[in-house]
Amino acid sequence: MQIRDPGAILKNAGFRATKPRLLLLELLEKSHTPLSIHDIVAKLINDDIDRVTVYRSIEAFVRIGVVREVDFQGQLARYELPDTEYDHHHIVCTKCHKIEDFIGCDVERIEKKALHQSRSFSRISSHSFDLYGLCNSCA
Amino acid sequence: MQIRDPGAILKNAGFRATKPRLLLLELLEKSHTPLSIHDIVAKLINDDIDRVTVYRSIEAFVRIGVVREVDFQGQLARYELPDTEYDHHHIVCTKCHKIEDFIGCDVERIEKKALHQSRSFSRISSHSFDLYGLCNSCA
DNA sequence: TATCCATTTGCAAATATTTTGCATTAGTAT
DNA sequence: ATACTAATGCAAAATATTTGCAAATGGATA
Missing domain, CATH: 3.30.1490.190 (Ferric-uptake regulator, C-terminal dimerisarion domain)
Known part of the structure; x- marks a missing residue:
């Protein structure tokens, strides 16, 4: 599995490499399962990242395809990094x-x-x- | 396409044939696309069906499989009757x-x-x- | 048909989730 | 170092969903 560099992802996508977004991408990179907004907020609260920042970053990432949204029945949306090799x-x-x-x-x-x-x-x-x-x- | 009788569906599932549930199933039966809670409430408000009743009925229907939940990316959940023939x-x-x-x-x-x-x-x-x-x- | 009982409903209110406005902060290009 | 704009945080609004409870009602039974 290829390791994706959060800084590079942001730069390539034309985003600024801010602390909240770097941490968010690192979190998704390390996670073995897609995470909900709730999960993400719970983790990033330790770094004083605001809930609204998470919503806005995820929205931007999904919009340009840097993050993939996954919707399981009866659950809130979850998010993960897209596959680099196998779908x-x-x-x-x-x-x-x-x-x-x-x-x-x-x-x-x-x-x-x-x-x-x-x-x-x-x-x-x-x-x-x-x-x-x-x-x-x-x- | 087979026509499904709301009264029979409810009876078979062990539910009571109440006006709100009959109307809800008729609505799904007639719809060509899966409907969101919002859609359903908007239709059934004319019959004085409460929003909470819609939530609770849908929850019960999905739980026992009388209704299928469909989750599109970036949208609220939608609901439809399950297929009788082709998936x-x-x-x-x-x-x-x-x-x-x-x-x-x-x-x-x-x-x-x-x-x-x-x-x-x-x-x-x-x-x-x-x-x-x-x-x-x-x- | 009358009666009983459990399911279902509607209303009010609580909770949870998501979005918006705006002033401030902080990347990054020059 | 400066300037410009994207991005953030906080407060508040807007939406969506759940819960509690008394009242209504479907449907089984007498």
Whole structure:
């Protein structure tokens, strides 16, 4: 897995390398699962980063694609850094909310099928795919 | 497309056939796209159905699977009746939020792949799959 | 049909989440 | 070092969701 440098990400995206944004990207970089705003605020509160700053930074990051938003059923939105190599997705436990990754969702194939059926779309820019079930501990 | 009878749905699920719940299911039955709580409340306000009733009914319906929750990026949750025949999913315009359906997401195949990779899950109970892009009008 | 009981509802209020306005701070280019 | 603008923090507003509780009502039973 490639390590992404928060400073470089910000610079490339045309953002300033501020302390809040650097810390936010470092947090996402280190996390093994996508984090909710709540999670992020809880971590960054120690560094005196304001909740509003988190909202605004995430919004900006998602808008230009530096961060990916993930929406699980019945939960608040979560955020993670986009894949550099393999396009990964998530299996989520409907009871304990444990999250595990998997790769290989066969998008190209399905995009093609979908576009073939579509009257209003000619190009797909992104996708989401999530699996739900009880994890072995909860089952 | 099979027509589903709200009264029967409620009875089968062990719920009472109350006016608010019948109207809510009729609304979803007639809608061509998944509806947000906001959408639903806006419609049912004419029948003096309270916002809280909508929240509670939807919660109960989703919990037992009578209604399916759909979560698009950057939007509030939406709700629709589950498929009776083909498992359909959505293509969403990232600009105007237009929603179109497509079928054929090849779940079985991908579930198999995912479970093979998984250490913590042995069975998948549901999935979500959404495509995003600019619709022809917005592009 | 009348009665009973548990579910469901509506209203009020609490809580949680997200957005906005604005003055101040602080990157970064020159 | 200076200047310019993006970005931040704080307060407050706006939205969205949940909770408590008394009253209403569906539907089973007598």
